[in-house]
Amino acid sequence: MDAKSFVLKGDICFNATPQEVVCVPSGYAVCVDGVSAGVFAELPEEFAVLPLIDCGDNLIIPGMTDLHIHAPQYAFRGLGMDLELLDWLDTHTFPEEAHYADLDYAGRAYDIFADDLRRSATTRAVVFGTLHVEATELLMDKLEASGITSYVGKVNMDRNGGVDLEEDTEQSAADTRRWLADVDGRYEHTAPIITPRFTPSVTDELMGELASIRDEFGLPVQSHLSENLSECGWVKELCPWSSCYGDAYDHFGMLGDRTVMAHCVYSDETETELLRSTGTYVAHCPQSNAQLSSGIAPVRRYLDLDMNVGLGTDVAGGANLSMFRCMADAVAVSKLRWRLVDDDLAPLTTQEALWLATAGGGSFFGRVGSFAEGYEFDALVLDDSAIRTPRELDVWERVERYVYLAEEGGRLVHKFVSGREINLS
Structure with missing residues (x-):
């Protein structure tokens, strides 16, 4: 209509x-x-x-706006919730995403995802696809037909993805350009977003190429940041030149008010100031952070600093699409952080959780x-x-x-x- x-x-x-x-x-x-x-x-x-x-x-x-969700992971939601993030990626996520080279499988999986998202309380979403061009275009087709408004990303990863989920650096950049050419002008409610999976999966060379493509096409960006202690340590090894994990993105100009960084659980003062000063959006994913043993993001600090913050279900780290569950979990984990970690940061109120789910995340799409x-x-x-x-x-x-x-x-x-x-x- x-x-x-x-x-x-x-x-x-x-x-x-x-x-x-x-x-x-x-x-x-x-x-x-x-x-x-x-x-x-x-x-x-x-x-x-x-x-x-x-x-x-x-x-x-x-x-409600879901600022961070992985469409291909919807197929295995509810599985592997007893694992920590990096083990979960290797055991469930990467093998599942490799299946999307098969367009028949991708079609069946994305039919379910798009149909369930259409029936949910989510009106807008920022979505990860996979590294496969054709499957990502199929996902965009189905989300467009659903009627919701979304950004969808073809994932880029040229290291640490294993045999079936790792791209050649030059080919990754070339495929991204091909994807953008294919979808140019194709949709009314669905738009592309540059999507380096996270620093451990993207070399400096590819990150630089993606930054150039972002500038050329004027596109937003989505990725992950400071989700897990093991991941943060890994980034220090991979990017010893960076002042913090966030700097591994900002070095290439990838932060800003058209960028969503999911999680930000372990952002220190340097990184928090970098996010604040650039206007970068934080997608708080409370259920995923709990279930993958990541931790509790200091969302109260981000709100007090007047940063751009919204909520993400992070399926399948989060087990379902419910933004209501996401709101309730955001309040609950903020209480745990206040009680067990930092009593200087007051828990969220339910009013604030509603704002995060609506106007907080919605502002990434404009006046929403x-x-x-x-x-x-x-x-x-x-x-x-x-x-x-x-x-x-x-x-x-x-x-x-x-x-x-x-x-x-x-x-x-x-x-x-x-x-x-x-x-x-």
């Missing part, structure tokens, strides 16, 4: 700031040509002629993740009537409860991306 103009009526909630939510019971969220015209307790006369979708007592919140006037109209309509309680709850209490109990009876009724309704059937 094309972007259009309409009004949603229901119990509305969105963030005004990371710490403050706006709740409007029986309110009106107005969409004009795919853009929010604001939220109102009473519908202004000028919008009375627009089609009204009466959502009754359902909740209406902004759409809020119902404030001028934002692209991404919205979720949630039915929480089957989550039973004898209590009378206000709008925020219902949203807070939904974060934790979405799978206990919550139902996604409508999903809009830039005013376009996504088919959930």
Whole structure:
């Protein structure tokens, strides 16, 4: 469905700031040509002629952005969760991603991924593919058909990938250019993103080539940073010239406000300042960091420094697509860090977790993740009537409860991306 103009009526909630939510019971969220015209307790006369979708007592919140997810790993989600990151990569991830040289397998796997993502609460996503050009284009085709808005990357890796998942340096750069030529002008809602897997998989020579391609095509970048202690030590060996792991990217100009770095669990003061000063986005992936024994990122520090931060499910390090689970995990691990690691960093509030999932990560796509006037109209309509309680709850209490109990009876009724309704059937 094309972007259009309409009004949603229901119990509305969105963030005004990371710490403050706006709740409007029986309110009106107005969409004009795919853009929010604001939220109102009473519908202004000028919008009375627009089609009204009466959502009754359902909740209406902004759409959610998954800043970091691996599409090819969706096939083995829930497996290998007892392993540490590097062992998990060697045992499960790299062998699985090698299968995507087979387009028949890739098609079957990406059909499942795109279909499940379409039905989820995610309205926008920043997605890793594999190093295979044809499979990555197939993934982009399927995500475009799903209706969500996404960035998708052909992965680059010319070292430490093993026999079946390692590219020749020159061929990797050439294949990236071929991929970009193939997808140029092909999609309306799906765009390419430069994707060096992480420093241990990318030589300095290839990183320099990718930086040149990024500059030539004006593209964003995604990768991983300071996820795991073993990984950080490995980078020191591979790049002894760097002042920190982040410098191994910044040396090539790969950091900036169009770059997403996943994890940042062990970013020291030097690296944190580098991320802050360049405006680089941090994709916090709490479930993955716990399950792969990586640690707990200091998200409170990043918020206090007014850095760009959002949430990522990091499937299959994270076991599912649920951004609600991601929000709940972000709050939970921040409490553990506060209690066990650093009592100077207060835990996240649920209001802040909602902001990370909506406006925090959404800003990577522009004015996204809020119902404030001028934002692209991404919205979720949630039915929480089957989550039973004898209590009378206000709008925020219902949203807070939904974060934790979405799978206990919550139902996604409508999903809009830039005013376009996504088919959930």
